[in-house]
Amino acid sequence: MTESTRSTLYRRSLMSLACAAALGCSVGAVQAEQWPSKPLHLIVGFPAGSSPDLTARALAEPLEKALGQTIIVENKVGAGGNIAAEAVAKATDGHTFSVMINGNMTIAKLLNPAVRYDPVKDLQPVSLIGVAPLVLAAPANAPEGKAFFAAGAAAGSKWSYGSPGVGTVGHLGMELLKSRSALRPEHVPYAGYPQVYQGLQGGDLQLSMLPPALAMQQIQAGKLRGIGVTSAARSPLAPGLPSLKELGVQNFDLEIWNAVAAPKAMPRAHVDKLAAAVSAIVRTPDMRAKLAVQGWQVVGSSPEGLSNRIQQDVKALGTIIREQGIRGQ
Known part of the structure; x- marks a missing residue:
């Protein structure tokens, strides 16, 4: 094979790769536009009237309008939310997601090795909803x-x-x-x-x-x-109280939070579309007011932002769990 022939083949390979990449982006964009194609299933691991349930139901109505599909909220109660989290982790229909508390998305398996899902491996972060210090x-x-x-x-x-x-x-x-x-x-x-x-x-x-x-x-x-x-700075949810850092406690930043999670099986284009809708909705004045009554300071985030929060919590609380051999109830 001559040098000229090799050069021609190389240029054709680059062109093929570029076309494939462009086609992939185009297909991903089309899939995101077409999704959701049927009613969405929003699973909550706590009973009606609980904070996660109230958050999920407040989110469902504006999310239906944003995504153009009915959202069916189902309560799968038990094991501190882990039964619902397992159901979401195993869902493969591409239309199931959940509102979860931080424990279900971070330390569930560290506290109880018998838990039948791995938060990090089996769940996909979508968007942080709200945070609160202790x-x-x-x-x-x-x-x-x-x-x-x-x-x-x-x-x-x-x-x-x-x-x-x-x-x-x-x-x-x-x-x-x-x-x-x-x-x-x-x-x-x-x-x-x-x-x-x-x-x-x-x-x-x-x-x-x-x-x-x-x-x-x-x-x-x-x-x-x-x-x-317990947050790194003062919180509007606890007016007048200093942070523990102000009182001399170093390297202490702990908050409770709730978030939207999806199964690993959900395509990333769909996750991004869901994340954008959730983040925009929770930042509206109406949702801010509703979540404040429940004791949450609204955040809203990208999947990457939620992933960073998960990693921080797993590192801080996971160390305590392992060092002291703590096992959940």
Whole structure:
């Protein structure tokens, strides 16, 4: 084969690759325009009236208008949302997605190896919806700010903290705080947040991490003391409270969040279209107001933005889970 012939074949190969790439982009764009081609199935892992359910139903109506298809919301309750997450992970119809809380998309399998899906391998991030810090709360007569941390350091294991159970974000968040500060309280798991409130108000507990929607009413009524928020900066969901970083806790940034997830089987062009619609909808004034009532600060994100958040959480909380051998309920 002559040099001239090789050169000609090489140019033809480049042209073929360019045409294939262009065709691929064109096909992807057409597929995205044609999708969804039938009603969408929105699965929620918590009961009617729960925060994920309210978020999903608030999102469904404007999303129907944006995508031009009916959205059927179904509650698959159980295992802290993991039954629904497994159903989504295994869906192959290209029209199933979910509103999930952060645990279902990050540490579910780390907490319980028996969980039958892998959040990282089997789910596809779509868009972050909203975030909220936890509020470090204490009895109403507790000292404030840095004085609280000094008292806690002096008390050591004589202090106790409550959570709604082993493996919950209130439990893992406090263990993360213990690893980043001089606090050493003992964990007391309760059946739920109402019992944690009673423990704090009765003096059986000295501290706990609570969702702001639950904590702020008690704090503003003078029934609990708000020490700080777990986010990197102050939060509009907990007005007046400093971040734990302001109180001297280094490298601490923990938030609860909810998001839209899809199966790995859903084509990326469809994921991008769904993400763009969700991100735009949650940022509207109407949805901002609805989510604020539920205790969420709206974010909205690309799939990459949500993926980054997942990686951060898996790294921070996964380390605590592995080091202490924590197993969920």
